[in-house]
Amino acid sequence: MSLRSKLLLSYAILVLGILAIGGWSVYHFAVLGRSVPRIMADNYRSVLDAQSMKDALERQDSALLFHLSGETSKAKAQYATNRARFDEYFADAAANVTEAGEQATIRDLDYRFREYTRAGEAYLARRDSGLRRTYFTHLEPSFLQLKARCDDLLRLNQDAMVRKQSRAERETRRATRTAVALALVTLLLGVVYSLHLSHRLVAPLVRLTEAARRIGQGDLDSRVEARTGDEVQVLAEEFNAMAASLRSYREREAARLELAEQQAETAIESLYEPVVVTGAEGEVLELNRAAETLFGAAAAARHLPVGELGVTALTDAVKQSIERKAPVAHDGARGLATIQNGAAPRCFRIRTAPLLRSSGQAAGTVTVLEDVTRLRELDRLKDEFISVASHELRTPLTSMLLAVQLLAEGSAGKLTGPQEHLVEMVAQDTERLERLTRDLLDLTRLEAGTARPDLQPLSPAELAEVGTAALIAQAGKKGVTLHTHVPEELPPVYGDLAQLSRVLTNLVGNALRHTPAGGRVDVSAEVAGKVMRFHVTDTGEGIPAAYVPRIFERFVQVPGSTSGGAGLGLPIAKRIVEAHCGEITVESKVGRGSRFSFTVPLAGAGRGGEDAQTDSGHR
Amino acid sequence: MRKRILVIDDEEPIRETLRLGLEPEGYEVVTAADGPEGLERFADGAGWDLVLLDQRMPEMDGLEVLQRLRAANRSVPVMLLTAHGSIELTGKSLASGARGFLTKPISLRSLREVVRKALEPVK
Numbered sequence: 001m002s003l004r005s006k007l008l009l010s011y012a013i014l015v016l017g018i019l020a021i022g023g024w025s026v027y028h029f030a031v032l033g034r035s036v037p038r039i040m041a042d043n044y045r046s047v048l049d050a051q052s053m054k055d056a057l058e059r060q061d062s063a064l065l066f067h068l069s070g071e072t073s074k075a076k077a078q079y080a081t082n083r084a085r086f087d088e089y090f091a092d093a094a095a096n097v098t099e100a101g102e103q104a105t106i107r108d109l110d111y112r113f114r115e116y117t118r119a120g121e122a123y124l125a126r127r128d129s130g131l132r133r134t135y136f137t138h139l140e141p142s143f144l145q146l147k148a149r150c151d152d153l154l155r156l157n158q159d160a161m162v163r164k165q166s167r168a169e170r171e172t173r174r175a176t177r178t179a180v181a182l183a184l185v186t187l188l189l190g191v192v193y194s195l196h197l198s199h200r201l202v203a204p205l206v207r208l209t210e211a212a213r214r215i216g217q218g219d220l221d222s223r224v225e226a227r228t229g230d231e232v233q234v235l236a237e238e239f240n241a242m243a244a245s246l247r248s249y250r251e252r253e254a255a256r257l258e259l260a261e262q263q264a265e266t267a268i269e270s271l272y273e274p275v276v277v278t279g280a281e282g283e284v285l286e287l288n289r290a291a292e293t294l295f296g297a298a299a300a301a302r303h304l305p306v307g308e309l310g311v312t313a314l315t316d317a318v319k320q321s322i323e324r325k326a327p328v329a330h331d332g333a334r335g336l337a338t339i340q341n342g343a344a345p346r347c348f349r350i351r352t353a354p355l356l357r358s359s360g361q362a363a364g365t366v367t368v369l370e371d372v373t374r375l376r377e378l379d380r381l382k383d384e385f386i387s388v389a390s391h392e393l394r395t396p397l398t399s400m401l402l403a404v405q406l407l408a409e410g411s412a413g414k415l416t417g418p419q420e421h422l423v424e425m426v427a428q429d430t431e432r433l434e435r436l437t438r439d440l441l442d443l444t445r446l447e448a449g450t451a452r453p454d455l456q457p458l459s460p461a462e463l464a465e466v467g468t469a470a471l472i473a474q475a476g477k478k479g480v481t482l483h484t485h486v487p488e489e490l491p492p493v494y495g496d497l498a499q500l501s502r503v504l505t506n507l508v509g510n511a512l513r514h515t516p517a518g519g520r521v522d523v524s525a526e527v528a529g530k531v532m533r534f535h536v537t538d539t540g541e542g543i544p545a546a547y548v549p550r551i552f553e554r555f556v557q558v559p560g561s562t563s564g565g566a567g568l569g570l571p572i573a574k575r576i577v578e579a580h581c582g583e584i585t586v587e588s589k590v591g592r593g594s595r596f597s598f599t600v601p602l603a604g605a606g607r608g609g610e611d612a613q614t615d616s617g618h619r
Numbered sequence: 620m621r622k623r624i625l626v627i628d629d630e631e632p633i634r635e636t637l638r639l640g641l642e643p644e645g646y647e648v649v650t651a652a653d654g655p656e657g658l659e660r661f662a663d664g665a666g667w668d669l670v671l672l673d674q675r676m677p678e679m680d681g682l683e684v685l686q687r688l689r690a691a692n693r694s695v696p697v698m699l700l701t702a703h704g705s706i707e708l709t710g711k712s713l714a715s716g717a718r719g720f721l722t723k724p725i726s727l728r729s730l731r732e733v734v735r736k737a738l739e740p741v742k
Binding site for chain 1: 630632633635636637639640643702723724725726727728730
């Protein structure tokens with residue numbers, strides 16, 4: 001049964017009860033109201049009749065006395081009138097017998113009145129002296145007896161009236177009590193039923209509320225029993241279905257999460273590199289096996305601050321990563337940490353990535369410590385090899401260079417035309433070989449940081465002049481316009497004249513090599529904030545986009561381009577600029593030309609130069 | 620009178636090319652193949668105007684030879700031949716009395732120029 005029907009039914013029961021009581025009361029009081037006056041009216045009429053009969057008797061008695069005093073005609077008239085009146089009232093009273101004993105009285109009254117009338121009429125017809133005696137011996141006693149009978153009738157009805165009055169009052173009181181009792185019973189029933197109904201309606205809702213609260217607290221096994229057969233049961237069923245699907249959803253999610261966790265854990269565990277996972281406060285949450293070997297298992301078990309691991313670079317990287325909400329992976333020495341564990345110290349490159357919530361807040365970090373000990377050793381061996389090899393090459397180069405130059409100048413005898421040509425070629429390639437070994441050595445030393453810049457305030461104009469001086473002739477020979485526009489008024493920069501002029505020489509030399517005759521190469525400089533920015537712009541062949549990112553690496557040559565360099569000029573330039581805390585960039589368009597730019601700190605810029613010193617000192 | 624130059628270098632091609640490069644300039648060039656021989660030649664008695672000394676040699680390196688040369692004679696200018704100079708080496712060499720450096724490899728023109736300057740009387 002639906003909730004609506006239940007409510008309607010409960011109201012219907014109450015309404016019916018009230019209607020029943022109301023109807024019963026209305027009927028009862030109506031009956032009472034109607035019966036009492038009618039009954040009373042009957043008695044009242046009898047009383048009036050008795051009274052009137054007494055009155056008529058009095059008048060007849062008076063008429064009889066008139067006859068005694070000689071007023072015979074008046075007496076006869078009065079007697080006839082009142083005898084008729086008596087008959088009239090008597091008939092009425094006889095027709096209205098209501099009380100026990102009334103009938104007997106009526107009959108007696110009737111009999112006696114007829115006797116009285118006969119005697120009276122006989123008396124009125126006489127005219128003798130015996131009248132007086134007749135009146136007092138017969139008529140007056142009959143009259144008094146009749147009057148007494150009328151009084152009997154009167155009393156009888158009066159008593160009846162009083163009796164009926166009190167009975168009606170009793171009945172009214174009883175009816176009132178019954179009505180009140182019925183009303184109370186109905187009220188009680190209504191209240192009880194309402195309480196019962198509301199309890200039955202509300203109880204499942206309360207259970208639903210409790211179940212909803214339990215589900216909210218995570219107890220998805222909560223179910224609601226409601227066999228009420230109404231909307232509440234439907235609601236409870238829907239609710240249970242919802243809880244069930246929530247539960248299966250959570251189970252699926254939990255399974256998925258567990259799988260993801262296992263995957264992540266397995267991945268981290270299987271890494272040979274030590275991995276350190278921290279929380280947002282930098283506390284160590286997890287170490288993989290490799291990291292435990294390195295740091296011991298205690299740190300993760302006790303959630304120690306990452307600083308307790310005793311690796312400054314790691315502590316800094318974690319802190320920075322949380323603060324910046326960005327990965328931290330420093331190049332060079334800043335990103336390296338040497339950790340002594342067991343026999344030999346090992347060198348690690350530290351890469352830290354933040355774990356970000358969807359809100360963007362950092363929830364922690366993951367740090368991978370890549371063991372670069374071997375790489376570093378290989379790097380050192382490679383540098384050493386290049387250094388030694390170049391070094392060893394330079395001694396034979398010395399004699400070759402001198403010998404070929406002696407040949408060329410004719411010190412060893414005059415050369416024939418073809419001989420001279422051959423010697424010239426050997427001389428050129430020997431010089432090129434010499435430049436190559438020098439560049440290799442320089443680059444090795446720059447990378448190793450042993451060639452520290454000797455920082456001085458420098459005039460950009462002087463720098464440009466020194467850097468391009470050796471190339472003016474070459475430009476002229478090739479038919480390329482070399483234009484230097486670096487005004488004297490520019491503020492001084494802070495750098496090493498020899499090194500920075502070499503950057504310009506390398507860039508301009510490069511530009512000249514890759515610019516065909518008729519093109520132009522421009523050298524310019526401008527102040528950009530706290531740095532001076534130099535530009536070397538050419539109208540040459542340009543660099544294909546694919547090579548741009550690698551153009552500053554060693555030995556990178558664009559295939560098919562006008563060659564001539566060994567591919568070391570740009571790496572050397574980059575190292576020198578970086579050692580000066582500057583940056584070097586290139587924009588290029590194939591067929592249109594390239595523009596190399598690099599920055600050098602201004603002499604007044606404060607810390608720039610010191611940084612350069614400190615940085616190279618690190619290496 | 621011809622200026623006399625002593626070249627001490629363990630590499631024969633260097634010795635020979637230096638000699639061939641400087642002789643046409645009118646100098647008398649004597650060569651020695653190692654430190655002891657160089658010191659011996661130096662002690663021959665004849666006056667020397669310039670010594671070109673290889674920095675890196677087996678047995679006795681250039682710095683030691685330089686110190687011994689200085690012990691015998693304080694005034695003769697000595698130039699060190701180095702493959703690639705370093706600040707440290709420069710400091711030590713100058714402290715030991717070297718006049719200057721020739722960084723290998725060197726072109727004929729720079730060689731002659733450096734030698735000519737080294738032989739100019741000190742003002």
